[in-house]
Amino acid sequence: MPENKKQKLKSAAYDIFSKKGYKATGISEIAKQAGVAVGSFYNYYDSKEAIFLAVYTEENNRIRQKLMREIDWEGDAVHLVSQLFEKLRSLISFNKILSEWYNPAISSYLHAHYSSEKNKDSDPFHLFLLETFSARMSAEGFSSDKIQEILQVYQLFYYMDTHITEVDFPNISRTIEFLATYFVKGLFE
Structure with a gap:
């Protein structure tokens, strides 16, 4: 299931970045939309920059x-x-x-x-x-x-x-x- 959470985070990030851009998007917002705890975010991505790059x-x-x-x-x-x-x-x-x-x-x-x-x-x-x-x-x-x-x-x-x-x-x-x-x-x- 780890890949599923990672994909959910990336999908949520895509959705939010495509609407708000890089600067206005926060990790907590991505995690919330993906249904993942903020702390768990860092199990899949090192930073906001890393998920944005993906x-x-x-x-x-x-x-x-x-x-x-x-x-x-x-x-x-x-x-x-x-x-x-x-x-x-x-x-x-x-x-x-x-x-x-x-x-x-x-x-x-x-x-x-x-x-x-x-x-x-x-x-x-x-x-x-x-x-x-x-x-x-x-x-x-x-x-x-x-x-x-x-x-x-x-x-x-x-x-x-x-x-x-x-x-x-x-x-x-x-x-x-x-x-x-x-x-x-x-x-x-």
Whole structure:
């Protein structure tokens, strides 16, 4: 039954975080909604940050899976980048969980998780992008060396996204989009 309580806590946390956001949600509220004693909460999660990360990761994976299904990955490369960022914005802008990516109260915790080599090497969306973009460039006639050089630039975009917050650099997400768009234009036009 321990997994059942853990799942109840995560479901309650998802429900509350999605309505109130990170800051306005408390552990006692999550425990109460899950029907679990506050003290028992700590048998399953070390902190509010830990349960938020579990909820965030699951929600992020769900949204990324949706992106992988809905985007035309074969179309014009510049349009593809535009479509990717546009879809991301539309799926995230009204999502109180995913919009916490830039919240100073939790962003460093989220960024540390997503920038770790362990997570990066197992992140399904990151791996999908690497594979999709590599195959695309190979089909376009890019040499293996050139593909590796270009993937280094992609890794820089990933680094910026997982290390720079809105506090560090206002409007970072739009800046990354702008850089990616013009980088891809330079490659394919």
